[in-house]
Amino acid sequence: MIILSKKTIDEICNLTAISSCDSRDDNCWCMNDLGC
Amino acid sequence: MLHYSKYNVEFQDGNDFVIINLFTGSIIKLPNDKFVDLNNELALFNKEELQQLLEMGILFNGEEFDFVQQKRLENFQNQKDEKFHITVLTTLDCNARCYYCYEKGVTKSSMTPQTARQVVEFIKNNYDGKIVSFSWFGGEPLYNHTIIDIICSELQKLNISYESHMITNAYLVYEHFDKIINFWNVKRLQITLDGIGVEYNKIKNYIYGKSIDAFNVIIDNIERLLSYNIRVVLRVNFNPMNIKAAQETIEFVFQRFGNNSNLRVYGAWLTGDKIPSPQDYIGDSHPLLEIYRTLLNCGYIQDIEDLGIATKLLNCSVYRNKWYVVNIDGNLYKCQHAIVDGACEAIGDIYDGVINIPTLNKWQGLSYPMEECKKCKCLPICQGGCKSKVLKADRDICLPFKNCIKEALQLFYKKIYKGEKL
Numbered sequence: 001m002i003i004l005s006k007k008t009i010d011e012i013c014n015l016t017a018i019s020s021c022d023s024r025d026d027n028c029w030c031m032n033d034l035g036c
Numbered sequence: 037m038l039h040y041s042k043y044n045v046e047f048q049d050g051n052d053f054v055i056i057n058l059f060t061g062s063i064i065k066l067p068n069d070k071f072v073d074l075n076n077e078l079a080l081f082n083k084e085e086l087q088q089l090l091e092m093g094i095l096f097n098g099e100e101f102d103f104v105q106q107k108r109l110e111n112f113q114n115q116k117d118e119k120f121h122i123t124v125l126t127t128l129d130c131n132a133r134c135y136y137c138y139e140k141g142v143t144k145s146s147m148t149p150q151t152a153r154q155v156v157e158f159i160k161n162n163y164d165g166k167i168v169s170f171s172w173f174g175g176e177p178l179y180n181h182t183i184i185d186i187i188c189s190e191l192q193k194l195n196i197s198y199e200s201h202m203i204t205n206a207y208l209v210y211e212h213f214d215k216i217i218n219f220w221n222v223k224r225l226q227i228t229l230d231g232i233g234v235e236y237n238k239i240k241n242y243i244y245g246k247s248i249d250a251f252n253v254i255i256d257n258i259e260r261l262l263s264y265n266i267r268v269v270l271r272v273n274f275n276p277m278n279i280k281a282a283q284e285t286i287e288f289v290f291q292r293f294g295n296n297s298n299l300r301v302y303g304a305w306l307t308g309d310k311i312p313s314p315q316d317y318i319g320d321s322h323p324l325l326e327i328y329r330t331l332l333n334c335g336y337i338q339d340i341e342d343l344g345i346a347t348k349l350l351n352c353s354v355y356r357n358k359w360y361v362v363n364i365d366g367n368l369y370k371c372q373h374a375i376v377d378g379a380c381e382a383i384g385d386i387y388d389g390v391i392n393i394p395t396l397n398k399w400q401g402l403s404y405p406m407e408e409c410k411k412c413k414c415l416p417i418c419q420g421g422c423k424s425k426v427l428k429a430d431r432d433i434c435l436p437f438k439n440c441i442k443e444a445l446q447l448f449y450k451k452i453y454k455g456e457k458l
Contacts, residue, residue: 003088
């Protein structure tokens with residue numbers, strides 16, 4: 001078994017509201033969805 | 037019971053299988069026989085490997101949907117240390133006239149200086165003593181820049197720290213450049229490119245007349261921002277019927293700016309009555325794959341998160357308790373898209389605060405919109421989709437790449453892990 005990229009369930013679950021959706025987060029697809 | 041996760045996506049690579057878990061974003065490669073065993077007896081895995089597979093979510097013990105739902109609830113209930121954020125619509129007027137604007141038909145009024153001062157009062161009375169985060173939005177936020185001046189100036193007098201980002205067409209960036217950096221403390225700008233040259237000018241249809249090459253103005257402004265290490269996020273809008281134009285735009289950006297570390301480029305599917313939905317396509321023929329191919333070849337997709345594959349238990353800012361949107365008239369909302377529906381979607385105003393609790397609860401409801409969400413592979417990333425679209429029963433609630441996620445991941449794997457030219 002080769003692990004190419006490892007992130008754990010615990011890491012994801014411990015994301016806070018801030019880190020999971022920040023206004024400065026480029027990957028927040030909600031903000032990205034603003035068609036302006 | 038230990039089982040193969042339903043959030044795994046897998047595909048073959050020669051004699052191996054590549055497995056990507058959509059909850060964690062973990063990626064592994066297994067020989068064929070081990071892949072078969074992973075779905076059966078687990079006899080070919082040692083204890084350490086099984087532990088890692090569990091940690092990465094590729095194997096799961098229990099009911100995954102219940103787990104995701106529970107974690108989402110916990111994340112919502114345990115909000116702490118979050119930043120006080122306020123999106124300010126300085127004006128609903130704009131110097132561009134894009135045919136696709138979702139604010140089309142809205143009266144083009146602007147915020148008054150008096151309302152701007154009341155915004156500061158609202159902040160003073162509600163913020164947590166730490167930094168205030170702004171999004172300047174509109175219309176075109178720079179079209180009524182005085183409001184930004186007033187709010188920042190008043191906050192400075194009160195010794196309240198702030199930082200901001202802006203969603204702008206960037207036409208007016210040059211004349212406000214010094215303020216953007218030194219006064220408004222803008223850390224990031226989201227700018228839309230709808231095409232190159234004449235095509236861009238045609239779509240934007242700026243008020244300044246056809247003799248002005250707006251495209252060159254925008255490109256020069258982007259260059260200036262990047263040279264000052266300001267983060268620029270370029271949104272390349274595309275119509276799926278004309279993918280080539282978007283690909284050429286991305287290639288143009290690459291030739292002009294390369295892989296500047298402060299630059300991010302992504303494609304955004306336009307919506308409209310005459311534009312097909314992402315759900316109209318499936319698999320290899322999906323137009324999004326061509327956009328991904330170009331972004332990958334230009335180096336604008338480096339990480340699986342750049343594909344939009346990142347679990348966000350709270351997928352939208354509406355769930356954040358200290359997140360406000362203030363319209364030009366001082367009404368408060370949870371989402372920018374709600375303002376087009378008028379005061380009935382307001383959760384309160386800057387004078388009385390949040391008083392419309394039923395509307396607040398409606399926007400912050402955590403339930404998933406469709407029965408099929410419970411079975412969907414994309415649930416960890418999507419979490420039920422854009423709340424505004426859900427409440428409006430929009431046809432495009434699902435993620436645009438839902439029908440081509442395996443093919444998108446295959447492209448990503450080929451480029452990033454095998455170094456192939458796509």
